[in-house]
Amino acid sequence: MPSERMTIYDVAKAARVSTATASKALNDTGRMSAETRDRIRRVALELGFRPNSLARSLTSKRSFTVGLLTDDTYGRFTLPVMAGVSEGLIDHGVSVFLCTVEDNPDLAKIHVDAMLDKQVDGIIATGKRIDKPLPVDLSHLSVPVVYALTEGRPDAVTLVPDDRQGALRAVEHLIARGRKRIAHITGPGSFRVVQERAGAYSDALCAAGLEVPPAGILRGSWSERWGHEAVATLWSGADRPDGIFCGNDQIARGAVDALRERKVDVPSDVSVVGFDNWEIVAEQTRPPLTTVDMNLKELGRQAGLALVRLVNGEAVEKGLWKLPCSLVVRGS
């Protein structure tokens, strides 16, 4: 391991050419004899030469670096998104600056400025809610911005899971299982995903010629506790459901636990479908949850690729990109 990094001067000297020639040989540009090109390449390889990206970026105006902004420290959504971004971009030789800003506008501004100073080619903004923006305005930057799983600007690319399609899949699955009286237990009505999923729930029932029960949609918090409570409410009435579509896996788990405590068998008496495919919840539920996966890693990948296209000046359709969800069938 050479303690000092080799420069192109070292390569040029060792190959007895100028740095210009060396550069051209290594980048496969310019004109020279195949023999010279090969010789320079061999020498570079022997010396373990690796070009200094900084110097290269200085002239090329491309740093092959993007910034990833997130407001989520503990949640489960951003990690797969980030992994997807990282994975999607490494193939293009692009590295990712990670910045966590957690609802702090000043911190966010500092991070954005730092990224801009480091000449990022673009920025990906990601968060935990699709209906809340990050605490910083990214609309007039000199670099392109892509939003993923957070509220984006209308004139920018924004990637979100297709909640409606995912919810349809879930309800259709219940219907295909022969369920007729299907309820929906979900989170706070202030969340857009709640509205989307609830709308899809109603539509799916209508489309199948089933009626939406009078108190079919129960809104509460995103917690197991609420799933538990909601089942208590449902079972206190006369028209008990035989299928439940839950707004997330935690609610579903609370519901399944409550059903078990009432000696209602899942899935023979009642089928339950969750949302999120949060494995730690879904797989530990007894029985394991059938649930909707939002394919967040893929979403992150696409966000990265979209940004690269924008950076390259390629045409990219602006607006909301809804990426399909898939149903993971387990035991519930």
Add this chain to the structure above:
Amino acid sequence: MPSERMTIYDVAKAARVSTATASKALNDTGRMSAETRDRIRRVALELGFRPNSLARSLTSKRSFTVGLLTDDTYGRFTLPVMAGVSEGLIDHGVSVFLCTVEDNPDLAKIHVDAMLDKQVDGIIATGKRIDKPLPVDLSHLSVPVVYALTEGRPDAVTLVPDDRQGALRAVEHLIARGRKRIAHITGPGSFRVVQERAGAYSDALCAAGLEVPPAGILRGSWSERWGHEAVATLWSGADRPDGIFCGNDQIARGAVDALRERKVDVPSDVSVVGFDNWEIVAEQTRPPLTTVDMNLKELGRQAGLALVRLVNGEAVEKGLWKLPCSLVVRGS
């Protein structure tokens, strides 16, 4: 918003000085009249000048950039660590390259090479297990490396939670609650944390003059299912415990659920303490779990700061740094 970034040439021209003088004025180096310095600064501010980090790094040999390598995409441990790193470093003007490598040596090598090409000042390696290394050798790099929550080289700085201290706190808490017959349900014996926590469990009991029950330590998987099963085993015997220290929160939750199903009240009949303070599990348990928090965000912060000190050539004590855990008392 100027579409083209201002350079120091623009500042120099506007202030009618040379770039050398401008640079010195802005960096508070060199000699010049206070008046000139102020004027240049004012001009720079007006123009919205921000120095190009790339150009600066090229001469200074410091990129104010570090790489963060992780093998964890879905787990819960790395996200707070990463957030802590990011938080601890931004104060030093250092940005973080995020790289997820997930057990893929080739991918890891690509990422490391990319980081080195981008002249990172150092690398932080982080993972999900303290007794498994990342799939890439970082021992002969030209930049310093700090390990956090992953197996590090003996001659490097490695930060891990103090499992022993955390476990002692947990068991002492049970003892302070007056519990006499304390069991330990934990994960696979192949994990070093299992050994550490189990050792601390035994030692704490001895120190308090309590005996370790014959089958006091039950090793299994890290799942709720196993916590459930283990309680069944314990309660099938004669010598039922009145306190349970669990190796993680999932096991604890399984145990608490099993106890409830047996009509054993938590915490009046049996006290349970978990490990990890994984809020999504601990807070949703009925009753909410008392558990050990590993302070992972702080661990990440420290990792970042340690790396900065290494980069600055300051003395840093090598070896294993064990960071204290804290007990979060809830309802169990």
Add this chain to the structure above:
DNA sequence: AGTGGTTGAGAAACCCTTTTCTCAAGCAGA
């Protein structure tokens, strides 16, 4: 007037790579 020390600021080199422009050599054709 000559000497010496300080002050303020600029010229130029440097960091590493890419790129444009120039140019000598070689060759074909007239």
Add this chain to the structure above:
DNA sequence: TCTGCTTGAGAAAAGGGTTTCTCAACCACT
């Protein structure tokens, strides 16, 4: 032999900063 074209390679500038070195101007003393 002269002209014109192609080929291979290098000189130099650019990219945006930092830093070292130089130097003129000014002041205070002899």
